[in-house]
Amino acid sequence: MTSINSPATPPLRLPHWLxxxxxxxxxxxxxxxxxxxxxxxxxxxxITGFFDLVxxxxxxxxFSFLANxxxxxxxxFVGLGGLASGVIIWMLRRHADQxxxxxxxxxxxxxxxxxxxxxxxxxxxxxxxxxxxxxxAVIFPGGYFPAFNVADSAITLGAGCLIGDEIRRARAH
Numbered sequence: 001m002t003s004i005n006s007p008a009t010p011p012l013r014l015p016h017w018l019x020x021x022x023x024x025x026x027x028x029x030x031x032x033x034x035x036x037x038x039x040x041x042x043x044x045x046x047i048t049g050f051f052d053l054v055x056x057x058x059x060x061x062x063f064s065f066l067a068n069x070x071x072x073x074x075x076x077f078v079g080l081g082g083l084a085s086g087v088i089i090w091m092l093r094r095h096a097d098q099x100x101x102x103x104x105x106x107x108x109x110x111x112x113x114x115x116x117x118x119x120x121x122x123x124x125x126x127x128x129x130x131x132x133x134x135x136x137a138v139i140f141p142g143g144y145f146p147a148f149n150v151a152d153s154a155i156t157l158g159a160g161c162l163i164g165d166e167i168r169r170a171r172a173h
Contacts, residue, residue, distance in 0.1 A: 011096040014089070017106045024110025028150040029117060032126040044130070051131055056147040057124040081116035085109055100165040107158030114151030125149065 035055050039045070044054030088109040092102055118125040127147035137143040 012099065012102065013096065014092055017092050017102055017109075018089075020103075020106045021110035021113065024107060024150070024154045025114045025117070028111070028114035028154070031150050032118065032128070035128040036126060039128075050133055051129075053128055054130045054147050056127040056130075057122070058127050058147075059124045078116055078119050081112045081119075084112050085116075088112075098165070100161060100168070104158045104161035104165060107154040107161065111151035111153070111155035111158065114149075114154070118151075125151075127152070129153070 035053065039053070039055035041055055041057060044052045046052050088105045091105055092109075095101055115125050127149050129149060130144060130147040132142065132144040134143050136145055140146070
């Protein structure tokens with residue numbers, strides 16, 4: 001049995017990783033379009049006792065960081081996303097033999113590009129997945145976790161994979 005980064009497993013090339021990032025972007029944009037076509041801003045639909053589909057707009061970053069900053073943050077986050085995308089593509093080329101690492105940063109790339117597209121097209125990011133549990137009320141009003149989207153999910157999963165990759169790498173040494 002070979003490990004995910006063993007020499008017996010050939011590295012995926014940049015076009016493969018960019019195809020995965022593109023898939024994330026397409027899925028993100030299609031889901032956001034579906035929400036925008038079906039819900040008014042602030043509207044939503046209860047799916048379960050703990051999950052709603054909603055339409056929310058976020059001019060800031062995670063947890064609405066800088067949402068009320070006056071508009072300059074739109075271009076700051078577009079620039080940051082562009083810079084991060086360039087660095088990630090460079091890293092994908094440089095570390096092609098590290099599959100988990102490349103998978104992680106590819107998810108982050110797809111998520112970043114998906115949210116940059118929103119900022120360029122609308123001036124905000126469309127969020128629509130909202131979870132709520134009573135135990136969250138100590139942190140979030142009414143127990144409602146801030147709404148998020150597919151791009152945010154990809155970024156979070158990518159960050160988790162980066163942590164897992166680093167733990168695995170540290171244990172190997």
